[in-house]
Amino acid sequence: MDQDGRRRVIADAVCLLADERGLEGVTMRDVAARADVSLGAVQRCFRTKDEMLKFALEEVGRRILGRVGDSPAEAVRAIALPERAEAKVWLAFVAQAVVSPHLAPVLRASYADLQAMFSRLLGDPLKARTLLALADGLTTQVLIGHLTPDQAREVLSGGLAGPAGPAG
Amino acid sequence: MDQDGRRRVIADAVCLLADERGLEGVTMRDVAARADVSLGAVQRCFRTKDEMLKFALEEVGRRILGRVGDSPAEAVRAIALPERAEAKVWLAFVAQAVVSPHLAPVLRASYADLQAMFSRLLGDPLKARTLLALADGLTTQVLIGHLTPDQAREVLSGGLAGPAGPAG
DNA sequence: GTCTATGCGATACGTTCGTATCGGAATCGG
């Protein structure tokens, strides 16, 4: 049967649940229910929960990188704006990766890819790092409700107007 | 007995554990053991686990704000550098607050205080927001090992040399 | 002194987790 397609479906369910309740609200049973498969099916796709989370993180990384690559001009917006569901999921994985040796390398790889792409885009690694960090911080602060998306956009435009190049 | 002092000790234990294993690795039993009190004592101090986490978050917020207030000139460093144990704990709470209605207001309040202080310091709310977001993003990226502390400092200096005022 | 009330640490309870195991349908070679 389509084993790999099912892994994708399950990863989607992981993201949905992580978006709603955070990563610690993601249980094997709930993932199975959300993906409309049995608990046994989830277990057959992934030997352990860690493996499942790792795959889901890789999938999210690919998805984000893909969106940035699809429209480089919109890269800033694609990364920075928390309207995308991935923002919450991403933050959940980041927090987990900080204390999980299994997840950390996967996340580092995604960040490396992202920064490489931004460096190519802006022609300056330092600007890329600045933009990436600013986007991360702004996304976080919008997610917790400290900034509105409009305020975040304002910061992004203002902060990049100076030494970090055009804001797009 | 000194009920309030014990709450402080327990909050410390919460932070220690959150720093090591993340917030989902914080259990009532482990907190009690780390704080050298009985499980019953923890329960008497805080009616529920959520209440305990909420208090711990408030405590961390006060501590960070206090350090910034103590040395405004060092504010950037105090916030941005992830060498302080609070960085990891803070990130853990941020991730949790995004999906927890109980924690979110507490975190928002801390961010509001922080931004007010930075606005006063820099004389420009936009600069304050930029600095705060940049510091948040850099701290996160250092924590996951994508940037070294030195690289983060470099970004911070470069990013602030332009429109955001002196980097200190 | 005794009695009472208060605060303590230990233990018990019900739930939920990740994982392991198991009986039955479906598939394929003969």
Place this chain on the structure above:
DNA sequence: CCGATTCCGATACGAACGTATCGCATAGAC
């Protein structure tokens, strides 16, 4: 058409969680 094998969903299991309960010390009133 039949036996073996593989795959599937359901169920079982041990551990660990948050929370509730319970004896037992201890301090103050009389």
